[in-house]
Amino acid sequence: SQQGEEDPQALSIQEGENATMNCSYKTSINNLQWYRQNSGRGLVHLILIRSNEREKHSGRLRVTLDTSKKSSSLLITASRAADTASYFCATDASDRGSTLGRLYFGRGTQLTVWP
């Protein structure tokens, strides 16, 4: 079953604008990750934030985590047409015992960046 839910399901913006995607999850976690998937391809890891962190940056990416609200956001600044892809959050669900690295993915946000 899926753990996270991304919002919105689809987002369409112009190049240069910022894109914000949100993720909500249901159980306690050790960490939360964001992945990107181009159409018909595998997923690529973008960034990982641990449960004791509140914010993390990587290049044009900024991730926040609010464990009290069980939510995270991914901000892509100064978007480019090449950022067009699906973005998924994934959690490890620590209260399900040993998950041995299993990740639970949401349904994703489809981001389209128009040139």
Place this chain on the structure above:
Amino acid sequence: DTGVSQDPRHKITKRGQNVTFRCDPISEHNRLYWYRQTLGQGPEFLTYFQNEAQLEKSRLLSDRFSAERPKGSFSTLEIQRTEQGDSAMYLCASSSDRTTNEKLFFGSGTQLSVL
């Protein structure tokens, strides 16, 4: 190319036939995962190997599905008596338990179409 590779990229089969997919993980990775992804959904966990041992299987993995990793390197996923509901992208991922970063490295997937 030192990434995760999957073969074939696409497979079209008739209902009732057996199919087998192969995954070659990153060579130094001892953990290997199979996920299934249907259109508009995030990946769903199927099974997990630590070296050659299959340590976890999802309830999604019916008795028609079997996965092996005989020498702790490549893995195969076999589906017997395929059904139309098996049509999906089958993703393989690998990781190492020798790092504290729990991110997964995904292959490009095998797209299965059952007619």
